[in-house]
Amino acid sequence: MTVLHADVAIIGAGLAGTSAALALRRAGVSTILIERGLCGARASGVNFGGVRRQGRNMEQLYLAQRAQGIWARLPELIGTDAEYVRTGHLKLARSQEDLDKLIAYRDKVRDFELGLEILDAADLRRRFPALAPGIVGGSLCPGDGQANPRLLSPAFAHAAQRAGARLLEHCAIAHVDTQAGDFLLTAVDNRRIRAGTVINAAGAWGAVVAGWFGDDLPLQIKYPTMLVTEPLTPQIDVSLGVEGGGFYARQVARGNIVMGGGYGHALPGDRSRPGPAALAELGRAAPAVLPALASASVIRCWSGIEGYFPDKNPVIGFSPHTPRLVHAFGFSGGGFQIAPAVGEVLAEMVQGENTLMMAERFSASRWSARPTQ
């Protein structure tokens, strides 16, 4: 069987991989995008759809700000806005202590000019009458928003294809080799790909791929649980989160409310299922935030498969052991908004530029340098 050649082979056609492929092609680098299933069908395609900067670790805000500019240009980049709307993101505080944390966060990230606005209980009641009384306050990030994940990743993949990337779907890699300094990847069906550089963007399976090359990274797999209600009358136009986590919700244009919180469990065959405890908790948490939800019907629940690192930061950087291998995975539940910027950073990294701010926080060797916190 003939061997496919490219400068860069990307393993995983989720949002990180597809946006890297598009950025590489825009720079004229030959690229093959390898996907075990269908592009954007895993966590990139089934996540909550929050396009949120507020609440991120400081070191991620450089990426988040860069991504914010890319989100605004989606139609020219990928041919669709993927239902992206800057609705604002409101993070709620259920206690004064939580509100103090939101205020401290606002002060800490002031230099990033997120435009965070602290609201008290009276502000909330006036501006968001659908919210339950008794919420102490919140922090509004007006420039944050939401989008449809089901549309975004496939659109990135197809834009990369139009720009000349080769997309191989249903192509599971069985083993890796080196050949005259290049990587030689062999798929289960014996398709072979030879590339000078490999980007591991395999998401929840990233640590497995890293392991092929001798990199042992402390990725934990979890299964975020989400559900969607029947369409309701307009309730809330901002995407909602809660200080301390555990509940997030947004109302889409059709009126359905998408929400999530808690985790499910694995099923055989790389599948997952929502957790009963998480669903029960959503059933209690949601009406406590939006009372109209008490009488709303749930029409579907689901879960994704996501990789988490202990410090909630992804690995973005070269392998400590294998030259010309770049890791980009473990977005720890927060990859959707920053992924378009990560794609650009990866493309630059592969071409010898390092544009990643505070790169040591994303390094694949950050656990060997010092003990994990």
Next chain:
Amino acid sequence: MTASPKAEAAPPMVVVGAGPAGVRAAQTLLRHGVRPVIIDEAPLPGGQIYRQSPAPRGSARQRYGFEHKRAAAIHAAGARLREQADYRARTAVWNAAPGRLDLVRDGELDSLPYARLLIATGATDRVLPFPGWVLPGVFSLGGAQIALKGQHCLLGPRIVFAGTGPLLYLVAYQYARAGGQVQAVLDSAPLSRQAGALPALMNQPGMLAKGLYYLGWLRARGVPMHHSASLAAALGAARVEGVRARIGGAERTIACDALAVGHGLRSETQLADLLDCAFGFDAAQRAWLPQRDADGRSSVVGVYLAGDGAGIGGAIQAELSGERGALAMLADSGIDIDRARLRRLERRQAALSRFRQGLDRAFPLPSVDRDCDDSLIVCRCEEIRAGELRAAAAQYAIDDLNRLKALTRIGMGLCQGRMCQGGAAELLADCRGIPLSAIGRLRSQAPIKPMPLSTLGEARP
């Protein structure tokens, strides 16, 4: 398996569904000294076919026609189950995991572990889109029958029956007998198919005779009946006012106040899917069905399948498969069963299968009109039209039904694809030029049917 404390503490055998399959299964378990739990959504046993009204009017003969004795037998057996077994009416299974069912009843959640489970979830109408199908006044055949049997209501007064299948004539007959003004029966199957199927149908001469009786009765009362008659559109502005049909090459319009459409039946397979049973494509039923062996064992140990929920076989086959599935549950638990009885069941099932093949031949399942206009609504919950489906399929080279769902929202609404999956699958396969069997099926997700969010919150750890 009797009254030792240890046995009582062990998880029970559970039957989901109290139609003909579920009732016979539970009865068989009881007869062998096993007290099952029976879960059923309806207030009273009988399933869809022998649905009981809480306040019945008229005689059983009027409600169930020739089947009134069978209906009465199932009702009586169901009533005994209510006394002797753990019978949970008005209870739905909303989710499941290996060894456990999640139940909901009147807003209360419960969790039920099971040792062995028989799934007898029955069928609903197979719904296909056609121009005007979302107009008020257009009903499924099963819906029209429920209105009559369950609510004593005649849709109409002027009603047209269209589609195909033996039920088409049965329900038209029931309406006409109850005083409905049946304007026409439009059968999409050609008469030649029915003639050609006669040898196979002779496997059940009694059932064939009943079918012929309905036909004769309708004909004798001057009800127009047409073969090779395809439904072109339901017409009307705010509600249905007539139908347009192609009959023998000519288009005709028939005025009516209601239209009942029978495109066949589809199995309710979500529970089997949630429990990870293996599925296979059934060409005659144009659907994916949970796989089972001759006794009803699914691919998952401890999970059994019976009745129309595992593939359309009709009510009598459902009774037999229910009993046989229960015998398999018992045998697999090390309980002695009557092997001679098993062989009798096998023989009767085989004869019914041949009859069913005759029905499949006489009434081939209709498909969606492949030339339907782009404006045709395929998914009514999300209002997705054929044109959107075709555009997405072409743009993204979609050959997977779940992918189509992700990119178009088809099947994402209240019905979760229970109504629109069939039509969407037919159209996708057609516009991509691939077999229906190649595009897969929608994954089932809990809840099996919509349920209040606040009910979820009732669950206690």
